[in-house]
Amino acid sequence: MSTSVQPAIDVLIARFPDIEFAPGPLMPRDKKEDEQLCVRVPPDRLLEVMRFLREDPRCSFEQLCDLACVDYLNFPNARNRFGIVYALLSVSRGYRLWVKCFVNDPDPEVPSVTSIWWGADWPEREVYDMFGIRFEGHPDLRRILTWEGFEAHPLRKDYPLHGRGERENFVVVPREGA
């Protein structure tokens, strides 16, 4: 059975008293033990907090389970546009923690955590590809799922489901002019 992640959050708050972590559940639940806890970290402090979370034996989040991005454009009461969600997992202790980092237009950028968890390599490239968020310090930040010449970021909320880039909208180039 998984243990509570609360002690690790307390350690984190004690270590960085100047950061407003705003710890809380992703979603309130009736049973407290079902809640998935989440902390917020500003992008400029992200690397040191993440390094602490991985290396401190009281936290020991050895694995970056997932890295995703959510575009909160049009989301009710949202104040920031992009939320990058790091799902951390402690394999030795069996608990999880979600870390959120909010960035905004123009030029959204966060530091890359590939130096802490190698497993962040492709997920960061995917977020770059799909949302256009640059990861500073990533060794090989290229598009991963779409092709190299592709210009848009399809998972942004202002990218339509239909129409853009579809076959009938392609420019047909005659063979001689190609």
Add this chain to the structure above:
Amino acid sequence: MTTTPETVPRVGPATYVQEEPGSDVWVLNLGPQHPATHTTFRHVLELDGERILSCTVHIGYLHSGFEKLGEHLDYNQYVVVTDRMNYVSPVANNITWHHACEKLFGIEITPRCKAIRTICAELARIQDHLVCLGCTGLELGALTAFIYPFNARETIYDLFEEICGHRFTTSYTRVGGLMQDITPEWPEKVRRYCNEVLPPALEDLERLLTRNRIFVERTRGIGYISRDDAVNWGLTGPTARASGVRRDVRKDEPYLCYADNWDGKGSSAVDFKVPIGQGGDCYTRFRTRLAETRESAKIILQLADNIPEGPVNVLPDEKMTLPGKEEVYFSIEGLIHHFEQIMTNRGFRPPTGEVYGSNETANGELGFYLVSDGGNSPYRVRCRPPSFINYQCFPHLVVGHQISDVVAVLGSFNIIAAELDR
């Protein structure tokens, strides 16, 4: 070759490696159309003779925007898309998707549904492992070893066909339950499968491969990854467990029948062991999968005899689940209920919030991160695909090996490109 932090080669930013005239280094494209890749992805290998100097992976050939689609389909419709992710074990994706949805809605499914879902999840695991085990042999030249497990796999298709009418893309689950109940004969057929069809197939496979000298020499010590590296690269599932990582979502965060008191009457969790290997190479991954298949059959046999009676769907009156077809076609209330469920401005009203639900599927931890704004369809669907996360360490595992080892490592990772690219 061991990947330690110092020796891990970073894949350089150059997309295409240029062959230099006069040098011995040459560049080979493996894929996108290559039998060993099963589907489409491409490796650019830089070779010195047959030895691999570097490997760059290009994926995305099958990208179909599943996450974008999820923002436009409702919670029941999206299950059809999840079938197409890991199409080797589609029902496991269905179960995981609705596991996450039910976590969001706060629904506790009925004991009967839990038992059926657990059996299906384990059948899916067997189905997936049989492909992987067979293909590992196939790619190393043992064609016979591919046919034996596929025969056993065919029968699983028949089992799924009986309960949901589809052999391949099952779409069997619904929010709060299942598409329909199982047939009365089904548990008996499942039991017969686990007792009579599967064991001889595994037996044959084991006799053909595990002590086969060619197979062992082609796989032992190939694609080695240590425990700490496996954790750091985010590996999950049998690939991680073959390196000694003690992690299984079924044990660590129990759900369905893997949790104690799953039926509300104090039944204990299903009894099974999690095979852990220490070798960290292709051979250990093969053995881990083989052992896991046997454990899955054990779980199914425990449940097939005592599937609890009762309904499979929860809360038929609170309008969280779709009514049965019988009701829809022959009663006006059922028709109205169904109509309200599928209308875009009525339908589901989930609470606002974010939730992550994950299950242990055959390749590793499959998870869905759902963001709901209270609307009929999710605001954001993030799928944590095990293939995608597992595969990123691949270039570092093959460096230093021969070309022919690439297919061995690929086979042992069981990469499903549809899940890789989504």
